[in-house]
Each structure stands twice: as structure tokens, then as C-alpha cells.
Amino acid sequence: MKAYVFPGQGAQFKGMGKDLYERSPLAKELFEKANEILGFPITDIMFEGTDEDLKRTKVTQPAVFLHSVILTKVLGASFDPDMVAGHSLGEFSALVANGVLEYEDALKLVSKRAMAMQKACELEESTMAAVLGLEDHLVEAVCADIKGTVVAANYNCPGQLVISGDLLAVERACEELKERGARRAMILPVGGAFHSPLMEPAREELAAAIEETNFAKPVCPIYQNVSTFAMTDASEIKKNLILQLTAPVKWTQSVQNMIKDGATEFIEVGPGKVLQGLVKKIDRNAQVSSAEI
Structure with a gap:
């Protein structure tokens, strides 16, 4: 069974999506539509901007989303998933890919998500840290004993967990x-x-924006960051998406459940190969590749 997976923030790179724009009339149309919706020429930044330009919050999240989703659209009939999942931001890409969200609606949500997260970041000095080489339960126990706010945030693969919280607590x-x-x-x-x-x-x-957005019945299950299990009910998918910003990304558990449910091939759709590396660390027997046109 084929599992298509979609990367999150951090996968961006200078020039991302330019080949799609130049090779596919459909991709060009979708990118131009994105420029309209966002109110600024994101394609200029994606194709010609610096690494610093791409790191700007209002750019990064829509850029990664656009690269993934437009590639999915260009793949057309050859894109035939048995299941999907996305890492953090990538969950929005996955929800377009499996028919739950319309392209335009999802892009508006992603843009709103980026701006809302930026505002929240400005309220308190906070950060994240990567922890390597410890079992999850030990990391969780340490975080629970620290004064302040610090929690397990990304369960990326066995032995790799990201923690998140206020700066002093994380330190x-x-x-x-x-x-x-x-x-x-x-x-x-x-x-x-x-x-x-x-x-x-x-x-x-x-949450207010998600509640106002139409969620359709998916064409295949999505394994969401919050639940980690196969989800097909639109109302439950919506609920999990709302919880996602304050809940941990349970990527390890999601991939394990996908494999348990029959996934043998993981195809990463979008910039980079980060998820392929994580999948191989979760199960070395899993077959991984990048989606290509």
C-alpha cells in the first residue's frame, strides 16, 4: 500500500517550485492564484529569494504547502494514495491531497496559521530544542519536573524528540x-x-477560521499528528486539526500505525527528504522515495 507523506516547516529551499512553474501550465496557474490569495508575490521569493527571505513566517509555511500541493495536482492520475499523513504544517497539504480541503481554502488557513503563530511567538520568549539519544519516556519525565513550560513537541523517530516551551525552561x-x-x-x-x-x-x-471552513469526506484515510490513527470522519479530522497547534506531533506513532495498517511504500511529496529519513529510522524495511513529475 502507498502512503504519501508531506513535509512541514524547515523543508524550504531557495528556488523551490520553480521547475514546476516552468514545466507545467497547471502549476503556473495555481502559483499565480496563490499570489492573488496571499496578496504578495510569493513565487518571486520562492524562486529567487534568499534563505533569509524564505525563513520569514508569512512566507515559509505557505511556500512549503504550495510546493507539496501543486506537485500533487501536477501528478494528476498517477497520484493514487491508500493513505496520507503530514508533519505539522504538512497535515494541511495532506488534507488537500486526500480531498478534505479545497486548495484555496487550505492556503488561506495556512497563511492565517503562520500569522497567528508569529503573534503567539511575540508574546513570550520561547524556543524548541532537539533531544537525541534518549527514550521518549525519560524526556517526558524530565520536562514534567522542570519549572515553567516545557513539553515534548515532536516525536520524530526513536531517539529523536523535540521539546518546546519558554526559553528558561527549555534551557x-x-x-x-x-x-x-x-x-x-x-x-x-x-x-x-x-x-x-x-x-x-x-x-x-x-480554530475560528477552521470552524468556518468546509471539510469534505476524504478519498483515503489521514493519519493525523494528534490522533496517529486512520481518520476518515470529516468532523473528527477538523477537531484534530484545531488541536494540532498546542498538541505534540506524534510522527513516530503515526508512521508505525500506517505500517501496521499495510503501508509498504512511503512517498514524500514536497521539498526535501527529511520525512524519508525519519521513516527509515522508524522502520528500516520501509521503502521510501520522492514524488516526481
Whole structure:
């Protein structure tokens, strides 16, 4: 069975999507529509901008989303998933791919999500840190004992967990985790505490927009970050998407459940190969590849 997976923030690169734009009239049309919807020429930044330009919040999330979704549209009939999943932001791409969200609606939500997250980041000094070489339950236990807000945020693969919270709490947690035997516990160059309680203001803002958006019946199950199991009920999918900003990304558990349900081939749709690497670390027998036109 084929599982299509969609990357999140951090997968962007200079020149992303340019080949699609130049090779496919459909891609060109969809990119131009995105420029209209967003109110600025995101294609100029994606194709010609610097790495710094691409890191700007209002650019990064829509850029990664557009690369993934437009590639899906260009694949046409050859895109035939048995199941889908997306890592954080990638979940919005996955929901367009399996027919739950319309392209334009999803792009508007992604743009609103980026701006709401940026606002939440400005309320309190916060960050994230990658923890390597410890079991999940040990990381969770350390976070629970730290004063302040710090939680497990991204379960990327066995032995790789990202924590998130206020700056001092994350720094204290990193020191404690190193003492407990973590191979590395390093602060990441991100603007805030994504997938933590500190994103509550953003979750509330995005929730209102999600509630007003139509969610259709999916053509195949999605394994969501919050639930990790096959989801096909539109109302449940909507509920999980609202919870996503303050809840952890349970990528390890999602991939394990996809494999348990019959996934043998994981195809990454969008920029980079990060998810392929994570899937191989979760199950070395899994077949991985990139979607290509």
C-alpha cells in the first residue's frame, strides 16, 4: 500500500517550485492564484529569494504547502494514495491531497496559521530544542519536573524528540537531559514554542477560521499528528486539526500505525527528504522515495 507523506516547516529551499512553474501550465496557474490569495508575490521569493527571505513566517509555511500541493495536482492520475499523513504544517497539504480541503481554502488557513503563530511567538520568549539519544519516556519525565513550560513537541523517530516551551525552561531541560545521558540536547533556531501550550492564542485564532471552513469526506484515510490513527470522519479530522497547534506531533506513532495498517511504500511529496529519513529510522524495511513529475 502507498502512503504519501508531506513535509512541514524547515523543508524550504531557495528556488523551490520553480521547475514546476516552468514545466507545467497547471502549476503556473495555481502559483499565480496563490499570489492573488496571499496578496504578495510569493513565487518571486520562492524562486529567487534568499534563505533569509524564505525563513520569514508569512512566507515559509505557505511556500512549503504550495510546493507539496501543486506537485500533487501536477501528478494528476498517477497520484493514487491508500493513505496520507503530514508533519505539522504538512497535515494541511495532506488534507488537500486526500480531498478534505479545497486548495484555496487550505492556503488561506495556512497563511492565517503562520500569522497567528508569529503573534503567539511575540508574546513570550520561547524556543524548541532537539533531544537525541534518549527514550521518549525519560524526556517526558524530565520536562514534567522542570519549572515553567516545557513539553515534548515532536516525536520524530526513536531517539529523536523535540521539546518546546519558554526559553528558561527549555534551557534547564536541556542541561538536565544531558546529565541523564542525552547524546545531544540543542536549542533550535526557531521563533517560538510550536506545539506547546504557549501556542494557545494561535490555536484560538486558527480554530475560528477552521470552524468556518468546509471539510469534505476524504478519498483515503489521514493519519493525523494528534490522533496517529486512520481518520476518515470529516468532523473528527477538523477537531484534530484545531488541536494540532498546542498538541505534540506524534510522527513516530503515526508512521508505525500506517505500517501496521499495510503501508509498504512511503512517498514524500514536497521539498526535501527529511520525512524519508525519519521513516527509515522508524522502520528500516520501509521503502521510501520522492514524488516526481
